[in-house]
Amino acid sequence: MRIGLLISEFNDKKECDICLGADRAARDLGAELIIFPGKYIVTDKTFDKEDPYLYQHQAVYDYSIDADFDGFIVDIDKIGHKAAILKKEAFLKQFGKKPLITVTETEGFECVASDKDTSDIELGYLAVEQILGKITGNNVKARRSEIEDFTVDKYRETIKKISEVSDIIINNKCNDDFEIGALKFIKSGIENYEMYILEEPVEYSLKKGWKIPKLCKKLFSIHDGKPDSTVNSKDMKISEVFNETGISGTKVIRNFFYERNQLGFFIIDFTDDLRVGYYDDILTNCIVAGSRNGYLENRLNNAERELAECQEEIARDGSVLDHIGDKDYLTDLPNRRGFFAKAYDLLKEHFREGTYAVVAYIDMDSLKNINAIHGHDEGDHAVIRVAQILNEVFGDKSVCGRIRGDEFAVLQVTEEEDKAEILRIEMARQNNKLLMDNTKYLNHLIYSICEFDYEESLSLREMLKETDDNLKNMRRMETLNK
Structure with a gap:
């Protein structure tokens, strides 16, 4: 039998004593006990700015959900002492129909049967005995030993x-x-x-x-x-x-x-x-x-x-001027160098608590074919048209740049949550319109638009990498669907 014991932390003497009793009972009864100390449930309301990653400890609880456990003992009172009742209930319900008992009384869930004079070590013994009884349907009793x-x-x-x-x-x-x-x-x-x-x-x-x-x-x-x-x-x-x-x-x-x-x-x-x-x-x-x-x-x-x-x-690269200056000669947009300079400035001035950064990568998937079949003049016209569309979709408060011959990048800082979804819808509309603009060739765009919550440590490079990775996945999907 494998039992999971979910506690807050060993720093709490009560939790430690419960573990001591549970350990002795599990060893005596031949059960495997695995202890999950994950601090406590952290929510937006209990977020600690002085320790902003404290919530990461609670991820350890998740390793128990899909693993092969026969039952669980949960000290939800300690784990959820800063959480609302509904959060605690949701935490317990994630274990589904697997046998589960709580260390303290929680409405709707079975609790370890004990009295007010029961020591914490004895509570650990009782918890293991009762969860094994719940699993097997038999009453079991562990030998008490001195600790x-x-x-x-x-x-x-x-x-x-x-x-x-x-x-x-x-x-x-x-x-x-x-x-x-x-x-x-x-x-x-x-x-x-x-x-x-x-x-x-x-x-x-x-x-x-x-x-x-x-x-x-x-x-x-x-x-x-x-x-x-x-x-x-x-x-x-x-x-x-x-x-x-x-x-x-x-x-x-x-x-x-x-x-x-x-x-x-x-x-x-x-x-x-x-x-x-x-x-x-x-x-x-x-x-x-x-x-x-x-x-x-x-x-x-x-x-x-x-x-x-x-x-x-x-x-x-033979385009030396493109690296010396900061503007793309064809579209009048910032080139790669100009984009990064303006993007860093935008983040420094406007990206703060309560704002969101929207990052987009746009790939002109058809540009090479347009240049090869219809000539570079027609290809230049297609590039200029895409630049116009991006200005229409993202607006003049964004930084939009042509970072490679067939690739554009955009950065926008906004106070509007889920702005990325609105921009995706508008890009889809403009992309369809672009496909209908010219009957001689298809000017097809593949794009990725990602939204990022403000984090002091979050860098532009990290945001661009995640957006670029997403674009690569979309390219692979496009290839598979062709």
Whole structure:
């Protein structure tokens, strides 16, 4: 039997004691217990500007939904202490018809049967016994065993472990050799640990939520104090991670992220270290910091590669004047250089809290054929016509530029939410009209229009990349449909 125990955090002594009792009961009754500490439900109304990515922790709860669990125990009172009743109900309903009990009374859901004098450790025992009874239809009883007090020596040992592990992760002493990293973890006292990365970073925002990707990869793992040399070899389904893990007994899963991007998660065994309230948080924060360093290093490498490509492109391009000036000679719009200069200025002056950035990429899919069949004069006329349409659709408060021979980019900052959808409708109308303008050839546009909420860390390059990726997907769909 596999049971999920969803709590807020180990920093809360009540939560920690519930986990201690649940762990003892699960081990005695032969059940597998997996603990999901995800802080609490964060909403727009409970958003903390001083810790703007606190909500990212709650993503860990989502890993339990599609995985193979027989039942759940949820401390919805702690998890939802800042959320409205409807939010708490929606949280519980996402588990569907799987057996579920709550630690505290919640209308419409079964609660652990206990009395006011029941200790938190005993509450953990009762929760496991009752969820197993609900799953199997049989009454089960775990043997109670004494839980020793946490000693000063154990406290010091845990602090030492935290210090050593943080030094390994943050200072990247693994040197990208994960076996060496595993050995260093073992030396610091970590005996069971598995780190997984998602197939690609996934954005998670409060407004739009996030969608768990289907695949992940195990980066490195330690089982019973020994490194696993078979990791990093294959993708696995996230829904089957708990079937594949080599860590036995009670486990804890935590996610890690960088700003709005979920990067992965790790699984550790439930040990006495977690009774030092901040051990779990510090370990997670160290991994987040290490991931951030790796993420930034990758972005730096990508930026250097893009710079080299741009230099090569400029070296090949015969249109020297286009790179020296900031205006496209044909359309009178900003060229690539002019577009970026004006776009950065627009964002700096107007993109702030409560506004939205709308970014568009427009590709003249037919320009090469027009030039080849009807000549460059006719091609120039088609380009000018598209520039006129973009000015009509996006208006003079936008920055519109011809960034390549057959590509345009547009940036608009607006206080109107969902403005992108209005612009998509108008672009579709103008695109149909453009197709009817000339009977000699088709002047066909493929375009992508994306809208972005204000984020202090959000860059123009990131917005353009997402819009360009969307355009590439649309090109592929166009190709498949031909």
